[in-house]
Amino acid sequence: MRNEELKALFDQQAANYDQQWAGMTPIRDCLHLLLDALFSGLPENARILCVGAGTGVEMAYLAGRFPHWQFTALDPSGAMLDVCRLRATQDGFLSRCSFHQGYLETLATEPRYDGATCLLVSQFLTDPSARTAFFHDIARRLKPGGLLANADLAADTNSPAYQTLLRGWLKLMSSSDVPQEAIERARAAYAKDVAILPAHQVADLIASAGFEVPVQFFQAGLMHAWFSAQRGDC
Numbered sequence: 001m002r003n004e005e006l007k008a009l010f011d012q013q014a015a016n017y018d019q020q021w022a023g024m025t026p027i028r029d030c031l032h033l034l035l036d037a038l039f040s041g042l043p044e045n046a047r048i049l050c051v052g053a054g055t056g057v058e059m060a061y062l063a064g065r066f067p068h069w070q071f072t073a074l075d076p077s078g079a080m081l082d083v084c085r086l087r088a089t090q091d092g093f094l095s096r097c098s099f100h101q102g103y104l105e106t107l108a109t110e111p112r113y114d115g116a117t118c119l120l121v122s123q124f125l126t127d128p129s130a131r132t133a134f135f136h137d138i139a140r141r142l143k144p145g146g147l148l149a150n151a152d153l154a155a156d157t158n159s160p161a162y163q164t165l166l167r168g169w170l171k172l173m174s175s176s177d178v179p180q181e182a183i184e185r186a187r188a189a190y191a192k193d194v195a196i197l198p199a200h201q202v203a204d205l206i207a208s209a210g211f212e213v214p215v216q217f218f219q220a221g222l223m224h225a226w227f228s229a230q231r232g233d234c
Helices: 003-018 022-039 059-067 078-091 128-141 160-174 178-192 197-206
Strands: 047-051 070-075 097-101 113-119 142-153 215-220 225-228
Touching: 003 022, 022 113, 022 142, 022 160, 022 215, 022 225, 047 059, 047 128, 059 070, 059 078, 059 113, 070 078, 070 113, 078 097, 097 160, 128 142, 128 197, 142 197, 160 178, 178 215, 197 215, 197 225
Parallel strands: 047 070, 047 113, 070 097, 113 142
Antiparallel strands: 142 225, 215 225
């Protein structure tokens, strides 16, 4: 799926996105709980880059836990950022936010961030070299030793285990009141528009882009998450 097609898809879904995926909230909450612990050593006034910020759910969680952190919400979808901005307003942390509509390469490159989140974003880059470049672009914007938390769908799609995981994942989606057409769209996307790689290959891509060897700290079904520090030689 090309960038503009992906942007249009998220523009269309923005208004109802959180409601549509509300059934996945327990997985999201567990991921956020672990993010809290892993990021807790960052400075009191840390600057956090949220790549593919979407509706700002992880920003809102972190803003509530760390009242002096500042956030940059980056997303190509203006409609998603509108929802994110509204959430920040309602939750009282708008003054600590800046919003940048566009892709990562359009963001200033100076290393100004102490940490970054990138949740279910890099999987849409189906070319491995483009995905590595994407992680490198994040590394360049982090201070030396800055922390990255990345989550993506990951599995060995050639393994029989993948079909079991996929059936369970789609069943979970269907039990969460996600429309059947959205589930079928997801099934089709996983086959051609989402780069579902074995977990170790995703970790290797991150490590090759200027990060220490990533530590996998979370898995729920097909979703995996890794934690790593910028090496300081980007």
